[in-house]
Amino acid sequence: MTASADHVKALLRAHAEGDEEAFYSVALQLAAKSARQGHTRLASELRELIDSAHAQPIRRHEPTPVVQPRGELADLVTASYPEVRLSDMTLARTLRHELQRVLHEQRQRERLENHGFAPICRLLLVGLPGTGKSMSAAMLAKELSLPLFTVRLDGLISKFMGQTAAKLRLVFDAAAKSRAVYLFDEFDAIGAERRVEGDVGEARRILNSFLLFLDEARPESLVVAATNHPGILDNALFRRFDAVITYDIPSADEAIEVLRRRLVSMNTKGVNWEELADRVGGLSHAELVRAGEAAAKAAILGGEVPLSTSALTAALDSRRATRHG
Template sequence: MATAKQMIALIKGHVLKDEEQFLSLALQVAASEARQGRQETADEIKKLVDKARSGSHPASATAIPMVRPRADLEDVVTASYPKTKLSDVVLGPAVADRLARLIRHQKQRKLLRDHGKRPMTHVLLVGPPGTGKSLSASAIAGELHLPLFRIRLDTLITRYLGDTASKLRLVFDQVHAVRGVYFFDEFDALGTQRNQAGEIGEMRRVLNSFLQFLEEENGTDSVIIGATNHPELLDRALFRRFGDVLRYVLPSDDEVVVLVQSLLDRRKSKSFDWEGIAKAGRGLSQADIVAATDDVLKDAILDGTAEVSAASIINALEMRRTSRDTASQL
C-alpha cells in the first residue's frame, strides 16, 4: 500500500492539478507494490496510468515528456530533452547496428512484452574519451523521445556512511516511476572491483546495492546506460547485468572523412585533400576532430571566408595532436 508520504504527495498533485506529478507518483506506488510481491496490484495501477495518459495526451507517444527529477534528487540527477539522432553520431558499423537494435527493442517493447519477452534496457558503453559515448546516450533519448537523466556521481557518492546507497535507491525509484534514459557517466567511480586493494567497505556495500537494483524488474522499461573509459576497473559482476556491452574505438580513416564532411557542409573548397585529412586525424578521438574542424569554421566566419581549405583542417588536426601529446606528458 502507499505510504503516508506518497499519499500526501498524490493529494498535493491532485490539488495543484499537476497531472504528470500525480501519475508519476502513482507509478512509484506501483513499483513499491511490485517490490513487495503484489504484482497484480502494481499491474492494475500501471494500466490505469497508461489509460489516463493515452486519454489526455493523444500525442504522448511522440512528444518528449517534460519531467524533472524529484526534489530529493535535484543535486544528483539533471534532466535534458535531446533532439540528437543516431544519424548525428559517427559510429562504427557494429556499434551503430547494436544501438539501432536497442532502439528497436524500446520502440516495440509492447510487442515483446506481449510475447513474454523483456526488451533490452541495460547497455554499457566502454572506450577512450571523446569517442561518442555521451553523444550516443543523447541520441538514444532523442530517438525514443524520452528525457535524458544524467546521474552526477560526484554528488551521488558521499563520505557519509549509508548516504550513497540511500541516494542510489532514490535514483532507481525514479527509474521505476518515470520512463527515461538514465545515464551513469564515468561509471567506474561506482562500479570498482569489490576485491580491489584499498577499496573501503562502504563502496563495496554501494556496489552490492547497485547490482541488486539493476536486477529489479524495470516496469517502465527505462533505459539504463553506463559509460566508462576504464572497463578494466569494473567489477566483473556488472558486465552480466547489462544486456549489451559496446566497445567504442577511435574513428577509422573513413570515419574521420565522414565526420569532417558532415561538419563542413558546403564550406569546403572544390579541391579537397581527403587522404591528407584522414592521415592527420588518425589516432584522434571524435571530440578532437570535431573541435579542430569547429576551430577552422569559426576562423572562416570571423575572416569572412566563404570556403575552408583542406590545409587549414589538416593544420588544426595536427595542432590538436600536439596538444594531446603535450598534455599526456605533463
C-alpha cells in the same frame, strides 16, 4: 502499382512504430523492385523522395514534458531533452547495428513482453573519452521520445558519502515510475573492482547496492552506464547488463565523415579529403569535431573562406599536440 502487400504492411508498421530506419529501408526496396520491373521513372522518383526526406529528417512529436526532478531527486539527476538522432551520428557498422537493435526492441517492448521476454533495458557503454558514449544515450532518448536523466556518479559519491546507496535507490525508484533514459556517467566511480587494494567498505556497499538495484530494474526505462575505463570494472558488473557496447577511435573514413558533417555549412570544395585521411589517425570523434570547429572559426574570422586543406591539417595537428602535451 509495384508495391506488394508485404511492402505496404511493412511501411505502415514502420511508420506506426516510429522506426525511421526501417521505413527508409522498405522504401528503398520498393524503388529497387520498380527498377527491376522496368518502371524506371517511378524508381527514380521514389529515390529522389527518399533522398529528400533523408536530407530533412522527419519531425516527430516532442516528448511529453515531465516535471523536472524535485526534492532529493533534483540533487541527484539533471533532465534534458536531446535533439541528436541516429542519422546524425557517424558510427562503425557493427556499433550502429547494436544501437538499432536496442531501439527496435524498445519500440517492440509490448510485443516482446506479451511473449514473456523483456527488451534490452540495461546497457554498458565502454570506450575512450570522446568516442560517442554520452551522445548515444542522448540519441536513444531522442529516438524513443524520452527525457534523458543524467546521474554524475563521481559527484554523487563525493557529495553524499555515506548516503550514496540510499540516493541510488531513489534514482532507481524514479526509473521504475517515470519512463526515461537514465545515464550513469563516470560509472567507474562505483564500478571499480571490489578487490582493489585500499578499497573501503563504503565503496563495496555502493557497488553491491547498485548491482541489486540493477537486477531489480524494470524495462520501462533504459539504464545506461558509461565508462572510459572498462579494465578496472568489477567482473560482476558485465553479466548484469543486457548488452555491453564498445566504442573505438573512428577509422579514417569515419573520421573524414565526422569532419564533413561538422563542416557542412562551410565551403570545403578546396579541401583534399584524401590527404587529410592520413592526418586523422588516433583522434576521437570529439577531438575531430573540435579540430574542425577551430579551423572553421579561424577561417571565418580571418576572412579565409573557403576552408583550405592546410587550415584543417594545422587544426588536426594542434589538437593532437594538445592531447599529448
